[in-house]
Amino acid sequence: MQTFISIVIALIIFSILVVFHEFGHFIVARKCGVTVNEFSVGMGPRLFSRVAKSGTRYSIKALPFGGSCAMLGEDEDNDEEGAFNSKSLGARMAIVFAGPLFNFILAFLMALIFVGFKGTDPSYVVQVTEGSAAEKAGVQVGDRIIKYNGESVSIGREIYLEEYINPLTEKEDEVKLTVKRNGKTKEISYTADSETKPLLGITYGNSDSVMEILEVTKGGAMEAAGAMMGDQIVEINGETISSTDDFQKVLNQYKGKDFKNTEFDIKLKRKEKIIEVKVRPKTQTIYDLGFYYNLHAEKQSPLGVVKYSYVETKYVIKMVIKGLGKLITGQVSANDISGPVGIVDTIGDTYSQTKDMGTSVTFFSLLSLAIMLSANLGIMNLLPIPALDGGRLLIYIVELIFRKPIPRDKEGMIHFVGFVLLMGLMVFLIFNDIRKIFFW
Numbered sequence: 001m002q003t004f005i006s007i008v009i010a011l012i013i014f015s016i017l018v019v020f021h022e023f024g025h026f027i028v029a030r031k032c033g034v035t036v037n038e039f040s041v042g043m044g045p046r047l048f049s050r051v052a053k054s055g056t057r058y059s060i061k062a063l064p065f066g067g068s069c070a071m072l073g074e075d076e077d078n079d080e081e082g083a084f085n086s087k088s089l090g091a092r093m094a095i096v097f098a099g100p101l102f103n104f105i106l107a108f109l110m111a112l113i114f115v116g117f118k119g120t121d122p123s124y125v126v127q128v129t130e131g132s133a134a135e136k137a138g139v140q141v142g143d144r145i146i147k148y149n150g151e152s153v154s155i156g157r158e159i160y161l162e163e164y165i166n167p168l169t170e171k172e173d174e175v176k177l178t179v180k181r182n183g184k185t186k187e188i189s190y191t192a193d194s195e196t197k198p199l200l201g202i203t204y205g206n207s208d209s210v211m212e213i214l215e216v217t218k219g220g221a222m223e224a225a226g227a228m229m230g231d232q233i234v235e236i237n238g239e240t241i242s243s244t245d246d247f248q249k250v251l252n253q254y255k256g257k258d259f260k261n262t263e264f265d266i267k268l269k270r271k272e273k274i275i276e277v278k279v280r281p282k283t284q285t286i287y288d289l290g291f292y293y294n295l296h297a298e299k300q301s302p303l304g305v306v307k308y309s310y311v312e313t314k315y316v317i318k319m320v321i322k323g324l325g326k327l328i329t330g331q332v333s334a335n336d337i338s339g340p341v342g343i344v345d346t347i348g349d350t351y352s353q354t355k356d357m358g359t360s361v362t363f364f365s366l367l368s369l370a371i372m373l374s375a376n377l378g379i380m381n382l383l384p385i386p387a388l389d390g391g392r393l394l395i396y397i398v399e400l401i402f403r404k405p406i407p408r409d410k411e412g413m414i415h416f417v418g419f420v421l422l423m424g425l426m427v428f429l430i431f432n433d434i435r436k437i438f439f440w
Helices: 002-031 089-118 133-137 156-165 221-225 244-252 302-328 340-357 359-381 389-402 408-439
Strands: 036-051 057-071 125-128 144-148 174-181 184-191 193-199 202-204 213-216 232-236 264-270 273-279 282-288 291-293
Touching: 002 036, 002 057, 002 089, 002 340, 002 359, 089 302, 089 359, 089 389, 133 184, 144 156, 156 302, 193 244, 213 221, 221 273, 232 244, 302 359, 340 359, 389 408
Parallel strands: none
Antiparallel strands: 036 057, 125 291, 144 174, 174 184, 193 282, 202 213, 232 264, 264 273
């Protein structure tokens, strides 16, 4: 039953996003004098349709997802007055760009609802660690952070995103802040506090009875020693380990020490067998900003709602773009990518985790996810890939530069090849989602 509800909710969300996207194409096409043959909600055979005086057929179709905006002469040479390809280059670019633009507008409209009811997290300092480098540099509670390491920020999550995307390193451990204090702007910079700790290369959960390894990091110290997922750590350097707390306490003894040439004697329990291994840990350096910034939502004034709805939309767009950057540079693996099945699973998880907390919590959790998906759809459609809006825009930019259109038959072939590649990518994403959900 829960799976069915998740699928229904996912279909509703996807349909709203796609129909609004197609409505962007539709409304701008009409403004530019292009004849729209059909505007449909859903896909497949028609269940209901009506032809308006304008000649446009409005349809509701059998498959309850997506939608379409079919324009006259969209993929062929056609000199009729209302044909898409008979219009100026500027008009065609505006019509194509309108789809992604309307996804960003939809994200903003949904953000108005979310921020209006739930508030947002303005980026200010809530606590400064006593004796930290931040305190010595002059960071104070209440400072409004407007720039973090060169990036403009307005909400705490933007700082969190920058910490994740561009973490501090040994070569770049300087924190640069621009803050507002008592109406004045102040620049603050300092070297972040840091400490080293042993990195064994495992993932484990919280438990009071066992210290079980949930995952072994590829290339990590424990993998090199022969540890496997499901093993239980029962002893480290002669100290008994009976819980994750015991494990963490032992590791904390080595924080800040030089253990590069140190080996840990670890006993593993694998089923009923005890295995002794020697582990040479790697070094992990932990950086501490020395202050905590706000991540709690606060209600806003009407003008504040409009302002922070724009900020929210900008934040999710920035998050998608930076995520794509990590994908292109190889910093994101296939396990971090989700396709349609993965998104449905995420929606299902969101629903199952919040349904017992009340309708309001569930609604706003799903609304937050829809804001992200709408921005994601807008960005993905702007990628310069044939068959996507971005691919069409790229062709029009080439036409603008060379002042000569690409022959329609060649343009059609380019989009066909792009469509085939996109279908191949879709198959891969669906397979990858299924693998992660059922096999990992």
